[in-house]
Amino acid sequence: AQSVSQHNHHVILSEAASLELGCNYSYGGTVNLFWYVQYPGQHLQLLLKYFSGDPLVKGIKGFEAEFIKSKFSFNLRKPSVQWSDTAEYFCAVNAQGGKLIFGQGTELSVKP
Amino acid sequence: GAGVSQSPSNKVTEKGKDVELRCDPISGHTALYWYRQSLGQGLEFLIYFQGNSAPDKSGLPSDRFSAERTGGSVSTLTIQRTQQEDSAVYLCASSFGHTKNIQYFGAGTRLSVL
Numbered sequence: 001a002q003s004v005s006q007h008n009h010h011v012i013l014s015e016a017a018s019l020e021l022g023c024n025y026s027y028g029g030t031v032n033l034f035w036y037v038q039y040p041g042q043h044l045q046l047l048l049k050y051f052s053g054d055p056l057v058k059g060i061k062g063f064e065a066e067f068i069k070s071k072f073s074f075n076l077r078k079p080s081v082q083w084s085d086t087a088e089y090f091c092a093v094n095a096q097g098g099k100l101i102f103g104q105g106t107e108l109s110v111k112p
Numbered sequence: 113g114a115g116v117s118q119s120p121s122n123k124v125t126e127k128g129k130d131v132e133l134r135c136d137p138i139s140g141h142t143a144l145y146w147y148r149q150s151l152g153q154g155l156e157f158l159i160y161f162q163g164n165s166a167p168d169k170s171g172l173p174s175d176r177f178s179a180e181r182t183g184g185s186v187s188t189l190t191i192q193r194t195q196q197e198d199s200a201v202y203l204c205a206s207s208f209g210h211t212k213n214i215q216y217f218g219a220g221t222r223l224s225v226l
Contacts (some may be wrong), residue, residue, distance in 0.1 A: 100145070
């Protein structure tokens, strides 16, 4: 069965610090990969996606993620976080039939 | 509307009662998904519709849970004889297809079973 693992449950950073959130998945076939973000009190929104092609994908608000097939990883990065990036971040995979398999989520708190 | 609409936004019910949760997807989206978000369980897939049929019901936790979709649009998730462990946020998402497509999420229905 597919599964997604996010290594960090809660990350606390100061503004301007760099961010990297880990995501690993288990599935041997072709996958589509996503990062979703849930700001406080808001619904899930897509940050970025990978379907094929360049393994380095750029998303909204300065976020990027790199797909490393050999490591089954899709880590999220941002060079300099802002207080407004405080949110919960979910990595997700879909392969068989389109349903999304989500990681447990990482809560990011950015201190001003 | 512009996005996925879910109603009600909040529902408080007594244990043993039935509840119906509604999802109105983005116009033209053929695929519709239900997920559940709860503490300790994260985001779990429940059921997926393509048009009015449900090719994947594998995430429904028990036979108390059912869902239907009519006219290729609105979907209703029904929970019969609710239990306290059903308390969660129920999320609906829709997409233009079901493979390489982005799922857009609604704001969810927060269900509290007392």
